[in-house]
Amino acid sequence: MSRYKPRELLNFAVKAFHSRNDNDLSIGQLKARTEFVKTFNNLKRNNGKSIEHKQVASIQGDMGYLMNCLDRFFFFGCLMSQMKLEATMNTMFEKDPSTGKRWESDTTLSIEDDKLFVKVRLNLGQNKPYNLQILLGRLVHEIVHAWYLYFSCTCEYCERDLLNTTGHPSDQHGPLYLMLHRLLVTEIRRWDATLEDFLADDCPGGKVSRSAKKSFDYFMADLGKDEKEKYNRLRSYNFGAQLFVRLTDDGKVKVRPELKHKQLNMEDTLRGRSLREKELMEDKENYLKPEEENYEEENYQDKYPEIEEEMSEAKYLIDEEEMSEDLGKGLKRARKQYYTYLPSPRSDIEQSGQEGMLLDLRSPSSFLSFYQ
Ligand SMILES: [Zn+2]
Ligand SMILES: [Zn+2]
DSSP, X not given: OOOBOHHHHHHHHHHHHTTOOGGGSOHHHHHXXXXXXXXXXXXXXXXXXXXXXXXXHHHHHHHHHHHHHHHHHHSTTTTGGGXXXXXXXXXXXXXXXXXXXXXXXXXXXXXXXXEEEEEEEEEEEESEEOOHHHHHHHHHHHHHHHHHHHHBOOSHHHHHTGGGTTOOTTTOOOHHHHHHHXXXXXXXXXXXXXXXTTTTTTSOTTBOOHHHHHHHHHHHHHOOHHHHHHSOOOOOTTSOTTSSEEEOTTSBEEEOHHHHHHHHHHHHHHHHHHHHHHHHHHHHHHHHSOOSSOOOOOOHHHHOHHHHHHHHHHHHHHHHHHHTOHHHHHHHHHHHHHHHXXXXXXXXXXXXXXXXXXXXXSOHHHHHHHTO
């Protein structure tokens, strides 16, 4: 089980999708988005009429599918194998102290057969299914919880700073939650005309979720003195204008352009290099292909000294090329540094980011190591 600092999780997720052009999105992301929009519009067309009469099993299937698309677009599909969605009718959870109403979805960590996973519970409706916007809003709300819950580091240092990151364990709507949630909403609104007003009530304009913020504020106001002393004080909104992602005092989220552009530059370099490597492989294969005619096996190097000379020169050229690969070295160094100060291996997130691994461009490890 790999754990990451919450702010790294935020930056890592944001740079993979925030305000990217289509040609900077991965094939997997584009596919997930297309499937999401298609499913959403199909459901929307039927909504109000047949979604209410749809079989519960079929709505459960739809919700699971939408969740899966969100995971593949925003989180490299890292959550898929560690997340279970339990969508049922007529299920209410604990009371939300900030509103007095009962929660209708929640996300918790569970252990089953010695394996840790996140359980997302969703109430599909009371007697009849809720409308699609409500259900989708809850899916987006919960998937952000799932991301932080499953991957956040729980060391003493990270625990102490919870009020400034993911929030108090009983609340979980801290500043980093609010920011990532809002950036997901912003992105989803770009996907289709039918999604332009997604969560317009809860996240008006560029603002973070009102309900989540309300819950956070309520909890903070209610926090006892003893509890408060367990944590670092809540830092002001203006704290860390240099940070890649921050909240403004009017409740909006700002992302430094460098977050995206540094990442894109790195991807371009890696992509260029991997194309070059492929070309070299092909050229080598061609070069080594046996000639059509048979020729006698002979020791050419003894017979023709200039061949030997040429070979050693070629070797020299290759060496020099390797020497000039600053980026490769820099990346290796960054990766090394990263591994040394983090306590746990980070195999989970890497293994599940299969698409990233295949492309060798979007793999979480290359993201993380770059931003040290
Ligand atoms: Zn930690
Ligand atoms: Zn929540």
